[in-house]
Amino acid sequence: MTTATHAFDALMDITARPQVVFVRGKGSYLWDDSGKRYLDFVQGWAVNCLGHSPDAIADALAVQSAALLTPSPAFYNAPSLNLAKALIEKSCFDQMFFANSGAEANEGAIKLARKYGSLHKNGAHEIITFEGGFHGRTLATMSASGKKAFEPLFEPKVSGFRKARLNDLDSVKALITPSTVAVMLEPIQGEAGVWPATDQFLRELRALTGEHRLLLILDEIQTGVGRTGKLFHYEHAEIEPDIMTLGKGIGGGVPLAVLLATEKASCFAHGDQGGTFNGNPLMCAAGLAVLEQVSKPEFLKAASDAGQLLASELQKLSARHGLGEVRGRGLLLALDLKLPIGASIVAQAFQRGLLLNSPQPDALRFMPALNVSRAEIAKMIECLDAIMTDAGVARQVA
Numbered sequence: 001m002t003t004a005t006h007a008f009d010a011l012m013d014i015t016a017r018p019q020v021v022f023v024r025g026k027g028s029y030l031w032d033d034s035g036k037r038y039l040d041f042v043q044g045w046a047v048n049c050l051g052h053s054p055d056a057i058a059d060a061l062a063v064q065s066a067a068l069l070t071p072s073p074a075f076y077n078a079p080s081l082n083l084a085k086a087l088i089e090k091s092c093f094d095q096m097f098f099a100n101s102g103a104e105a106n107e108g109a110i111k112l113a114r115k116y117g118s119l120h121k122n123g124a125h126e127i128i129t130f131e132g133g134f135h136g137r138t139l140a141t142m143s144a145s146g147k148k149a150f151e152p153l154f155e156p157k158v159s160g161f162r163k164a165r166l167n168d169l170d171s172v173k174a175l176i177t178p179s180t181v182a183v184m185l186e187p188i189q190g191e192a193g194v195w196p197a198t199d200q201f202l203r204e205l206r207a208l209t210g211e212h213r214l215l216l217i218l219d220e221i222q223t224g225v226g227r228t229g230k231l232f233h234y235e236h237a238e239i240e241p242d243i244m245t246l247g248k249g250i251g252g253g254v255p256l257a258v259l260l261a262t263e264k265a266s267c268f269a270h271g272d273q274g275g276t277f278n279g280n281p282l283m284c285a286a287g288l289a290v291l292e293q294v295s296k297p298e299f300l301k302a303a304s305d306a307g308q309l310l311a312s313e314l315q316k317l318s319a320r321h322g323l324g325e326v327r328g329r330g331l332l333l334a335l336d337l338k339l340p341i342g343a344s345i346v347a348q349a350f351q352r353g354l355l356l357n358s359p360q361p362d363a364l365r366f367m368p369a370l371n372v373s374r375a376e377i378a379k380m381i382e383c384l385d386a387i388m389t390d391a392g393v394a395r396q397v398a
């Protein structure tokens, strides 16, 4: 046992991790402390949209850390004002609040909806969410999530979340009561295994929520910031939600999240919301560096093209090995394996120096850097092909 191995015990054991320590990252590659290199198609869970440690973020952090770390959330700072202005200009929203994690941004969205209900809808507070949905790990966001494994945990849950079925408008209609204030969903259910809401369903939801004066809340923590080939996923469906949350990609690798709202929905008063590190200049400087790159039309076009290439290569691989469908959009894709072999493939890929994710036993999820190259996609496919060939041989022998 090395010293490093020994130190593993100092951390609460909240998930199974491979027994290696990562020390360096650049672009699509990560290195462990033995010097082994890994091609990374996880990227911190769709976080590092510009790849590992891009110069733009490293430089922004270096400059900002030398100038001002935090003046206090009670004072304005330039990076947060500049990032807020840029996000408002590039989206359909009018105001925003910074958070430090996706769950915290969603917690804010839930509070904002409840505040709206208390001001404008007779105290309505229920939020319709979806089976399979994932919104984070605070008590309220776990309660809002429709993840089966969360159900028995940490009872009693926060009340007021009723679960409809994705792409089933009648299941939403059936849950609307005078107590309902909002409908909240991910445009693509990421943790559940990359299950997209159809554009038509999103449009129907927009119409339905409008009819009933309900807020439509999109959790774009995984789908936002170029991940699906547009800056925000809602642009695909050509709808305008009332509230949206961002996380993951907006920080490009540092903890930054955002709660955005239209003028109508932006109803917090003094004392309703806050936080020590919210909108601190260091993280906002990183967010600005990310947004500046990702919002360029040519960057989004390249990410969208890379997504199409990855999808078509995965389809070919699926056909070669008798696997299932490829789903998702842009660079948030899943491959249906048809068998519960996801964890085994992830482990074999790790041995071969490829990082993949299996959000469900029978699916692989692909979320590379948005600037992943064609050569890196080809290399990943080649490695996965070799693993599937071995797995196929193993299946026939067994």
Ligand SMILES: *Cc1c(COP(=O)(O)O)cnc(C)c1O
Pocket: 100, 101, 102, 103, 104, 106, 134, 135, 136, 137, 186, 190, 191, 219, 220, 221, 222, 247, 248
């Ligand atoms: C990751 C994620 C969250 C939670 O974000 P954290 O930063 O881990 O708190 C919430 N919603 C969606 C859709 C996510 O993908």
